[in-house]
Amino acid sequence: MEADTPRVEEYLESIYKLQQDQYPVSTSRLAEHLKLSAPSVSEMVKKLANRGLLSHTEKGVCLTEEGKSIAKKVIRRHRLSERLLTDVLGYRWDEVHDEACRLEHAISSEMEERISESLGNPRTCPHGHPIPDKDGVLVKENVKSLSELKASDRGIIVSVFEEDPRMLKYMASLGLIPDVCVRVEEVAPFGGPMIVCVSGSRYALGREVASRIKVK
Amino acid sequence: MEADTPRVEEYLESIYKLQQDQYPVSTSRLAEHLKLSAPSVSEMVKKLANRGLLSHTEKGVCLTEEGKSIAKKVIRRHRLSERLLTDVLGYRWDEVHDEACRLEHAISSEMEERISESLGNPRTCPHGHPIPDKDGVLVKENVKSLSELKASDRGIIVSVFEEDPRMLKYMASLGLIPDVCVRVEEVAPFGGPMIVCVSGSRYALGREVASRIKVK
C-alpha cells in the first residue's frame, strides 16, 4: 500500500485539492496546478488509473478511496511539517510552503505521529487548514469567503487559501490571520474593494484578496 | 552550486565517509556501501567526474573541493536531522538513521540553520560524530577504538561507528553511549572478547563490537 514516489504523491495531493471546487478534475487544470505540460499529465494519469488510485472518465479524473487516502496522508504530512516549521523552528507562515512540500515526501508514518504528538496534536496548519487525523478523517468547517460578507457583517478568520509568500506576508502585515475578528465597514460596488476593520485598524482590501480569506 | 539530486548527494556522502579509512576510494567498495551494482557506480562516477565533483584515477576516486564541500553539507544535514529527531521528537538513537537519510535531501540551507539554532548549535550527532559547521569546518577528535585498549586502560566513549539498529540497541542496553567512561578489565587472547566495566557493571564484548566504539 505504501511505497509511492514523490511525484505520485504530488499528483494525488493536487487532485485532492482541486476536486474541492471542480469535482471531476480536468487534466488541463491539473497540468496548470502542477506546472507540467498537458501530455505529461495525461500520461501519468493513465498510470495512476492503472494502479487503481483514480478513475478517468471523459469529464475528468476522480480519486478512488485508495487514492484519496494517500492524498490525505500527504496533506497531513504537509500540514504537520508546516506546524513543525512555525512552532518549533520559528518560521513565518509565508516561508513554510516549499519546505513542507519537500518534507511531506521524506517523513515516515512514525515521524508523522511523533510530530503530531510533540505539538499536542494540532488541528490546523498555520494557514488554518484542518490536519487530517491519522485515520484520514478530515473535519470540514462551514466557512464562507470574506468577500461574500456585506457591510457591517462580522466574521472570524478561519483560514487563508493562499500559498504565494508575498501575499501571505501582506496579509500578515494587516493582521489578517486565523482566529482574528474582521468587520466589514463598506463594500464598493462593481467588484471594487471592501473596507474592513481588523483589530482597530481599517484597510481597503481587493475582492481577489478577500475571496481567499475564509471566515465563519 | 546547489541543485544536486538526492542520488548525487548520496554518492558524495558515501565517498566522503569511505575515504576516511581508504583514501582513494575504490568503486567496488563504493558499490558495496551504496548497495548498487558495480556498473551503476562506474557510470555515475563518470558523471560526477564530468561535473567536477571528484577525480577518477586508476587508484580510485577522490572528491574535489567542491565535492567535499557538498558532502559535508549533506553530512551536516544528516546529523542535524538526527539531533532534531532525538532531541525534539523523542526518537531513540537506533531509530534515526533511515529517517535522517531521507530528510538530509529535503531540507534547505534555511532549515539547516534553523535546526542548528533551535538546538543550540549542537557539536555532535546522537552517535557522537561531529557536525560540520555551516562553512564546512569539521573538528576531528583524536580517538582510538575501544578494541585497542589493554587491560586496566580507561577511556571515555566519544562515538560509535554503527548504523544497524539492533547493534545500537544492544550497545545502549549496556550503557555504551557517548560520554560514558569505560574501563577494560581483561582482554582475552586470539581476538577473543574483552571484559569491560561500564557504570558499575561488567560485560564481555566481542572484538568486532569493541572496534566500533571510539574512545579518548
Add this chain to the structure above:
DNA sequence: CTTCCATATTAGGTACACCTAACTCTAGGT
C-alpha cells in the same frame, strides 16, 4: 453548417538512475 478553439491524446524523444551479461586487465599463486 461550417469554422474555430479549447481540451485531450498520440507519437517520438530526452535525462536520470538503475540493472545483467560479457569483456578487459592486472597482480598473485603455482
Add this chain to the structure above:
DNA sequence: ACCTAGAGTTAGGTGTACCTAATATGGAAG
C-alpha cells in the same frame, strides 16, 4: 610462464518522469 580471481568497464536494456510537435474531438460562435 601460465592460470585465475578480483576489479573495472562496455554494451545493451529497463522504468520513471518529463518534454515538444502533431493530431483528434467536441462544442460555441458566426
